Amino acid sequence: MDATQDSGAQPRRRFLAEAAAGAVGACCVGVPLASGLVAWLDPLSKASGSGDWIQVASLSSVPTDGTPVRVTVVTGKSDAWTRDAAVPVGVVYLRRTAPAQVVALHSICPHAGCFVDYQTDRRAFFCPCHDSTFAVDGSINDPRSPSPRPMDTLSVEVRGEAVWLRFQNFRSGIPAKVALT
Ligand code: FES
Known part of the structure; x- marks a missing residue:
């Protein structure tokens, strides 16, 4: 692998790592937020x-x-x-x-x-x-x-x-x- 190929792989790896971290973060925040919204919108339940x-x-x-x-x-x-x-x-x-x-x-x-x-x-x-x-x-x-x-x-x-x-x-x-x- 030459230096040009290696320099292209680094940002790709960083992008994938950040995308994965973002997805995990969205699950951690989004799921509780969604269940809270359901309970808030349906108090009679x-x-x-x-x-x-x-x-x-x-x-x-x-x-x-x-x-x-x-x-x-x-x-x-x-x-x-x-x-x-x-x-x-x-x-x-x-x-x-x-x-x-x-x-x-x-x-x-x-x-x-x-x-x-x-x-x-x-x-x-x-x-x-x-x-x-x-x-x-x-x-x-x-x-x-x-x-x-x-x-x-x-x-x-x-x-x-x-x-x-x-x-x-x-x-x-x-x-x-x-x-x-
Ligand atoms: S609902 Fe009472 S008899 Fe059918």
């Missing part, structure tokens, strides 16, 4: 309250005769724009099964995600979208109901006079109860 224990009602507000009461679940979780914002994340039915025992049923129909209504006169739950019906305990009470599973239950704790639950959403349209994350 961080305010879902999914899986958190949330105080939803007083025990005295749940009828002692086992009649379900509808409750909106509100989380005080912070998001990217506000701190401790009260955000409604879902609706559940609470039902007392013993003096200090409460069960919670998710109001979303496991068939295709419509809102399930409680009909006091029939003492049963009814989904108007495709006529799924559920007994007061959430079980399927009509074999013609298209719902692939009973209404979804949620974990509940009675802490003194307060009812707490661990709110989650579940995948619809399948027989298994699978929590969405």
